[in-house]
Amino acid sequence: MENISGKYLFLKEGIFYFNRRVPKDLRSHYSSAKISYSLRTRSRAVASARANRASVKLDEYWYHLRSQDAELPGKHLLRHGLSRPASTNSKVVTPDVLTLSEGVLTYVRLKGNGRPKTFERAAHRSCGYVIDICGDKPLSDYTKADANAFRDALIRRGLTGSSITRIFGTVRAVFNFAVAEEGLSISSPFANVYYDRNAGVAVRSPIPVDAIRAVQQQCYQMDDEMRWLVALVADTGMRLAEAAGLLREDIFQQEDGRWVASITPHPWRSLKTDSSRRVVPLVGSAEWAAQRIHSQEKGSKFAFPRYNTSGKTNSNLASAALNKWLKTYVPKGATMHGFRHSMRDRLRAVECPADVADQIGGWHTDGVGQGYGTGYPEQVLSRWLSAVA
Structure with missing residues (x-):
């Protein structure tokens, strides 16, 4: 077989990837102008063989698409503009060919x-x-x-x-x-x-409260951008990506002096679920982090610029760096996500109602009635968070 795949290969961090542009006349069938994915190998020979097979399959499929798009008598009567097999029995309609x-x-x-x-x-x-x-x-x-x-x-x-x-x-x-x-x-x-x-x-372990206190003390002493992010997550239970993608303006002080963080989707960082959109009161180490962020000169619109340099929030980079630092102070196997598990346990320990805890953490609450209204006032959320912080 002719090797047609060489120009469709590229190497990234030692792994070969397949990359091929979709022909202009077929772009309407695709959500992206190119097809790109990992070939899951470091071997050029293996990657070339896999890319070659993928290219042949694409050529066959694109031929099929072009033949479907060809002008045919009565094409306007076809469902979705695609030809489909007709039943041999004129009295029987078989639509189940999608x-x-x-x-x-x-x-x-x-x-x-x-x-x-x-x-x-x-x-x-x-x-x-x-x-x-x-x-x-x-x-x-x-x-x-x-x-x-x-x-x-x-x-x-x-x-x-x-x-x-x-x-x-x-x-x-x-x-x-x-x-x-x-x-x-x-x-x-x-x-x-x-x-x-x-x-x-792998079971994600919650971080014990005494370890959380020790981590927070280290954050206060080191007092830098990475530790502000840890402190913000530690006393809110935010997902790391949620916190890392915040703007400075997403963290603000209300008229009564309380600090809050507005967690909303952004082009550089989406949210995991609809219930993740929320306003979280900042108390304890999270309040300290908010104050430290706003005490800096406004060189960037982001609360954590180092993790927002490429048009997308790099939460993987944040996770790798912070987990490496964190393991000195927490039990073996615990990670940044452990703060989120711990927050749930800490709220249980003060007998916080489950639907209040769900609103604080952005967890989904089942039940038709949960979709009514706008949720608990921030003062209520703040009171329960203050009880655990």
Whole structure:
């Protein structure tokens, strides 16, 4: 086979990646102008072979797309502008020929408005795994054997149980939505697939209160940007990415003198869930961090400039650096995320109501009634946070 993949390879940190631009006449079928992903190898020979196979598959698929886009008599009558097999029985209509790739496009088009880019990427990535393993088939053609083969392939890749659960959840959501949208009477074979959901999952330990106090004392002594971030997370339970992506103006003092942080989505840092959008009172070490941030000259709009230098909040960089520093002061295995687990336990220790704790941490609260109103006043949240700080 002719090696056509060389120009589609690039090397990043020792790992080969596939990168190919989508032809201009087919851009309308894609959400991005290029296709880029890791080939999961450091070997050029292996990477070249994998990229070559990917290129051939793309060329075949693009030929298919171009043939579908060709002018055909009665094309305007085709659903979604795509040709579909007609029933040999003129009295029987068989609409259940929507393929999984088309189902993804329907799902993203109708449910993706206002969602972060990660929503679309997750749908394409997870269903792309199914297509790579089982093929891009009509929804009605997928079987339980396909779902089991999909599961086995994910396990062979070494994915943890939690990662497999997340991928299966996305595939089920796309499949069920596409089926409902098309009015098909089929059930998803990707439901009730067994695997060990705890396989490879590391238990994230909460940080003991005495260790939190020791860490906070070190933050007060060292008094730099990295320690301000630790102090802010320690007494709020914020996710590290939430805190690292804050603007200076997101942290402000109210008329009554209380400091708060407004956690909202930004172009450089999205939020994990809708319930993550919230206002968190800052007490204890978090209040100290807010004061130290605003005592500095306004050289940057970001509260933590070192983690916002490339148009995206680099929470991975923050996590690596802070976890390395933190391990001197906390039990083995504890990380920055342990502050979030600890905050939940600290709120339980002062008998804080669960829905108040959910609002403080941005956790989802079940129940229809929880969607009514605007939530607890900040004074109530501040009182409970003060009790643990």
